[in-house]
Amino acid sequence: MSGWIDTFFDSYWGPTGLRTLGGLVAVLLPAGALVYIYLFKLMSFVQSRIGPMEAGPQGSLQLLAEVGKAFQKEDIFPRKADKIVFALAPFVVLMSTFLLVLVVPFGPDAWFVNLDTGIYFALAVSSVSVIGILMAGWASASKYSLLGGLRAAGQLIAYELPLVLAVMGVVIQAGTLNMQDIVLAQAEGEIFGWGGIGNPFILTQFVGFAIFLIAMQAELTQPPFDMPVAESELVSGYMTEYSGVRFLLFFIGEFATAGVFAMIASVLFLGGWWVPGIDPDSNLFNIVGPAVMFGKVLFVTLLIFWFRFTYPRFREDQLQRLCWKFLIPISLLNIVVTGVLKVVF
């Protein structure tokens, strides 16, 4: 009985298959949940309408209907499109999301890869999506797509900086780049000698958290930073020419990335899978951890989506001004202050 389980776990394909499955769940489950809870229901609530109600109870199966619809649609290639690049672009964007989720810990032992430079890896692979978006914008052979792709490139590269700098504060405080150790540092930390709730870095790194949220919003191209897709100007930006499954992939990519970024934010600032009151080494967290994580993800994404529903869109130059004139100086200051305090205490 236990024989084949051992062989399963010792073989290459066993754990790899499980990891793949886990990765898919970790990416798609939050994405689907976000689309239903926030995009369909919260957005409708904010805009005083009821949203989808027909498919399933309270419209809960609407998402499946949408996916089914996308699969039925024709996969259209513009005549002048660079076919290979056009076809690959959505996969490149989605690949970045799947690479991101690799380093996120869901419990003391529930992780895909435990890298010593986890957060560094995460920030590096998050930039891969820029390539996919540029590919989409260029290969579509459409002016709207091109403008959208260029805007996306400018925006994503600019906002990598405050994102990285905001993380620096956390890294200084935790003294490690390993995501798992960052969680443990928060669980075992103390606030002025009191360790009742550990030391979630949102308390000491509040400025960092705010900057991280804003930069994340921009990285996700959510309003008010949605110039790359600005539907009233550029129709749909780099996605204009996509239809069917490939559009669906972009769409999944958008919301899955929102979920994964929220996971990283909750690991960095909200204590990840850990909740106060339980020993962080307890095996219980391997079961509860993912659920705790999911709760924290919902909290962070609530902020993201609330901004999305409320705010108008920046202009491209205003966005860059915000980045270079406010976010980067403030985050640099944050690093200096954190470093000084780290040395003092």
Next chain:
Amino acid sequence: MTAVSETEQLRYISQQAADARVNVEIETEGMTLNLGPQHPATHGTLRIIAKLDGEQVVAAEPVMGYMHRGYEKLAEVRTYPQVTTLVNRIDWVGSFANETPFILAAEKLMEIEAPPRAQYIRTILHEMSRIANVILGIGDMGVQVGAVTPIFFAFRDREYVLNQIEAVTGGRFHPNFDRIGGLKDDLPAGWIQNTKNAMEKVREFCDQIEELMYGNEIFQARTRGIGIIPADIGLSYGLSGVNIRGSGVDWDVRRDATPHGLVYDKADWKVWTHPDGDSYSRMWVRLQEVREGTKIVDQLLDDIPSGPIMAKVPRIIKVPAGEAYVETENPLGVMGYYVISKGDLNPFRVKIRSASFNNVSITPWLLKGVYVPDIITILGSLYFILGDIDR
């Protein structure tokens, strides 16, 4: 039908050549971006050809006519009462307001006057179509700057006004309710109180949208100082309505030259202006306009006189020969009809002076040097309806 003359042919060829040159320019330097005819921001089928240098507009040229329905020609073969059906479709968001000036022009030529009750109801409906129209314009501006929520609020609260218009006229969009010499019907029972409730809802909407949208820093950053129209330029382009009041020109046809047959002078209200002349000031004046509109409706509802709603008019309406021009302050600006009659059943010539046509004619001047995102906010703040441009 005249045949194409040689010069016209040559001109056509030269046009084609010019277009070809534009196309060549795309490949080499700059880029020509074609916004429309189907584009999310043009509410209808307006097309804007923008020559870009990066994201900056070098030259912008609106192209229209995708929706031209030839109402001036059609009106020549319709009887006077039938023309209102046509002109309803000019500004389809505030339809009743399109009928008023035409009916008033016909009444002026016939030298008859609607009974006081009809004049009051006319003014109320005129004002309500303004509210319904401008609310939508404000919500639409939200979409133009990328905030989706205001438009849903606008649709929600416009519904209260449309319901009231429907209750009295039977039509939500195209009332076709105005008649030469009065109105088709009297008000239904309970309408006055319901309308007051609707106006209360509209005022709540104004407060809500002021906080949600006008108070937002990003909205202000996107609209303040963008698309500035100096007063004298605006006047020489014939801008009217909110677009000229947003440039600080204190001129409102309702107050300064109310045509005979509307009773704006019976209500106490204020003409708002804003000195800046930018996109924000236009939107701001628009919001105040809605508030004043609700005040006018409330006051007029209080003192509607009783009496008939139709003057004595002949069964077959023949309008005596003459010419008359009547303009009213419509939701989009000043709308006027120059009616020439030869004593027939049908007008000899109707010149429709629609507000949006003049308002949009400033765009080539206004869009020079702005960025692509600002094209959208400027067009949104000018707030035009395609039917009002193309007629």
Next chain:
Amino acid sequence: MSDETAVAETDEAEIVEVDEAREALLSELTSELADGLVESHVRAGDDLWIRVHRDAWVDAGMTLKQMDFGYFSFLSAIDWLPSPFGRDMNSQVDLTLTPSEDADDEAEAEPMETGVAGGETRFQVFARVNDITTGRAVTLKADLPDDDLNVGTWIPVYPGANWHEREAREMYGINFVGHPNPRNLYLPGDFQGHPMRKDYALLSRRIKPWPGIVDVEPMPGDDDEGDDS
């Protein structure tokens, strides 16, 4: 019948008064434009029309702009030719589909009448400008001879005239001398003819005949109110 006489009576009663402001404006315009002003008409308490010579069209605009008429309302054209297709609306049957000799003769024999402030030619351009501070407005007209439909452009005076002139050009075939961009505004680039001219047939109306006047029978309860209840 009784209605028409009533209308005529009120007509006479109201024309008596004199509009001093508009008369003053007219005399000022007369002195400014001198020979350029051909004819004028004042409707007391309502409106002022002036008809200028074609060569004085731009000058008249310039003069008015200097006289604080800064607001450009509209510019268009009128074709005074009586419709060669007969007075469709007045006839019980469509004359063009069932042509009778009488009808054709009548249509051709019908004299061309021009409206307020007169006119000698078939085509007139007309425009309206406002002085928004005082609320005055002037409607200008200018005759254009059939064989030479040229008139100066108003764009240097009122830039807003640009699109109006393009519309008048395509709809009436009037050439505005000096217009920088005389392309079609509404019509397709290769459109033939000028649709707003009276001799341009409205094809849909030709194909589907007008059913005559629909509302000819008396409606119940209108003329004989007593029987209604």
